[in-house]
Amino acid sequence: MDLEKKTIELIKSFNIDFALTLPCAKIKRLIYLAAESFTHIPLSREEEGIGIATGIHLAGKRSILMIQSGGIGNSLNALLSLAMVYHIPIPIIISWRGIYKEGIEAQIPMGKYLPAILKAAKIPFVEIHKATDVMQIEQALKTCYEKSLPTAILISPEFWEKSKFKEEEPIIKSPFPERSIYFNIGLTEAILSKPTLTRYQAIEILSGEIQDKIVISNIGIPSKELFDILDQPSNFYMLGSFGMASAIGLGVALCTEKDVFVIDGDASLLTNPNILGTISQVGDRCQNLTILLMDNGTCGSTGNQLTIAYKQVDLEFLARVYGIKNTLKADLPEEILRGLRTLPKGPRLLQIIVKPENANVKNIPYTARQIKERFQNALLFSANN
Template identity: 35%
Template structure:
């Protein structure tokens, strides 16, 4: 058994069946030895991988990530407002660039500070530089799940017995022709987000799952119709749809509705790319578009200047799209399980009801018990 096999074996020992992966050539040896029964989810951004893994965890699935160490700086917010806030385990295997025989100056600058960064954000780590460092890895990874913690495994390039420049077939452009004809919108919405959420929750079946974006959306869903099968996001703007994708792909027997907003997608358009890439058939994204950054004071957002999210979604290859400001059409789209519902609303936040009284861990535990 070589060093790569030992790492994969440690993951399998803890019943990890999926790894979210962002390519690094220093991980090629590891990926070349991937077990046949290990699923790899290719990601476009490190923080997107955290959302996908978090969604899987809500369905009781275990995941790991494999990324480059420079990507650690791209996931701090999501790491704190998803995995650490809700106490969700996640082993992260990191290629340690800038540490061992590194020829690239830019990698060295960051690589020398990785340990300092991890100490500063209170994330445990283990350096793996020789075969001796792999002794006890099974138990070490298992502890992530028994203790519900995140741990980073810094993989020094010296750990690999050989260099594999490539483990996969080369990518090449293979771009589909796209023709879209998407109407604009210049109507007059009849409800605010709170009213729209009331319309949505009235049409949700008892067996359906509802996941809501941070801030006022989650607060208003709670005050409209609290249910154990609601999951309230308390942090990480731009992650709700990623979490919904990971959850829907892991609990295919139930339909998942994500209540999101226009600002979320302008903040993190990677969510739309991943929605088009993974396309869970049991997932409906309801984008409540008020042309505003609603939770921060209703400042104008890009959709107030003509940017058409429905057109962006359709250009990415998602044909199942509905745009409306009418309750009857919203309900029809939900009944038809449309992938992306673009619902126009007025700006404004609900002043009725208090904050969600549940702690993050209570939200997670209640939800997981309800869907198991």
Template identity: 55%
Template sequence: MEPELEIIEILKKNQIDLALSVPCAKIKNLLILISKEFKHIPLTREEEGVGTAAGAYLAGLKPVLLIQSGGIGNSINALMSLSKAYSLPLPIIISWRGIHKEKIEAQKPMGQHLIRILEGCEIPYLKVETPKDIEKIDQAIKDSFKIETPYAILLSPRIWESSKLKPQTIEYPKRTSALSLTYNKILRPPTLTRYEAIQTLVPYLKDKIIISNIGIPSKELYHLLEQPSNFYMLGSLGMASSIGLGVALGTSKKEIIVLDGDGSLLYNPNALCMIGNLSPKNLTIIALDNGTHGSTGDQITAAYNQVDLELLARSFGIKNTAKVYIKDEITIMIETLQLGPRFIHAILKPGRMDVKNIPLSPETIKKRFMDYLRMHG
């Protein structure tokens, strides 16, 4: 069997139901086949793939990530502080560049150091150096889910040399996109802190599935409304909305609400791009925009007076958006703004409530969240 088809068979055998990828020329045929055989998410950057895959797994899906070796460099923080910290499985099929007949000098430093990076991070890996090794991918995927760990599957370009698969063709849809926008932004002064905004939302958030941003936002939520359907982020800055997207992909009955921050959204605006693209109906992003990195000493972010996060969401294709400043607006918008996905931009004051640390381990947060989704998602 041709190597591409053998890999597809192994993925099917392992009941993979979501493939997320950033392309590499060496796996272009494989990726076209993947997009035909699986639900496929073309990513903008690898790290958001780690976040989205994490959310998808929490909601009961079996994801796989397909990337170029350099992409490990772009995703290592999420792999460590999300996948590893919460023990979330993720088979990562890697087009391993820089090690075999490589013509691009820039591929070499990352490709040649990759094994040591993986070993340093204690991420298990499999080297697939010849077509004979392909069958070992099956066990690597099984181990990834059994041990609940990211697992790097390194495909040497050598394995494609014997492939007789004819070049696959991409079917391009018509390129049409229409947008007419009149947008007037005159920022009103904020009236609420993040804590007061979350407090206002509490009646609505009760029994909803919630992903809360790293740092003080999670702690404030814990203080105001502790419940098993809260996924408190303890690391992986920027991944809140990506995790929310992944959960939404595996959940149909309930609304998923992400309490994100301006620092986090600016760190990973890619999440909004993918949310606009896939448009999950049951996903609500609430941008708690205090114009600062509130958790690290209130340093001003670009959202303070420069970037308008609501407009950013719109330009990524999220159609249902609103800006809120006061308690009544928050209550009205959360009750009435059309689902599908929607983005509520809360303009807030800097400042925090003095709340204690979340006394739950990542394992506990994960387990009870997954149990809740199994029963109610």
């Protein structure tokens, strides 16, 4: 049996729209076929895949991840504090290395301990070894959607070894596309003056622009401040998953025509900067995405510890380097509003320089599931452009 084709057919029967992939040599053909069969989003880090898949689910569509076993190690926090807590069904096909005829010593620890890690984390999983196990993939997809939880499908190289297919498809379409790298140093002039606004004040200034809009809001105090200023069902408050705000925003933006705003933070973006490249890679599909980067140069929510953005790293430049062409810096009320109104449709990033100061605001009273369900309903029925 052609097990790769069979697997793709099984996945297709679950009406999956997107394949989010990060390669492993053992599943190169599977990924090639997935790219032909679904909207393909290549990832730079597996963890961002959990964020993007969450956004896709929130916006009513389905995605599947295809990654290597080590990628679970890279994604564990997002898996637990986002996908498990908010009950997000994400099937994850895992090329399970380190357990069968493994030639790379470094693959062994993660592969060996993976079932125990998943078990301890209560993440549902199945193990697939033999060609005869193929229907277990279907069962795993079924329970993934029934339980509404991420579900790991661990597939041993032994399984793929048994695959029989006539011709080897090219793994990369030949010839390679023309290579071009976008360089742009035409940045907004560096702001040398001291920022005058707090994050709270900046959100207040933006509140008229984001009212009735889809807003994904960063972990910690930014979400609490947004709740205090403008609570609305179309706000998705992150309770965990540090670094996933823009990834969730991208997932939602890929599935709706409506404007999607992300309130991100400098520390959060710096922990997962690769998302900027993933956004620019699919830029023509997420023109509706705006990142409002609240740059206070600190981990505001954990006590204002300085980040590398405080003095060394220009995050607008970073976004440009990653290929986001529409960017701007702003630190004054009128500049923020003008910036938002004049910055061409994106994906775009408005770097808002604010003071490292937190407002004294309450906790968000909703559970993760309440946040999710309110948001999903708002997306279906009310949030408009």
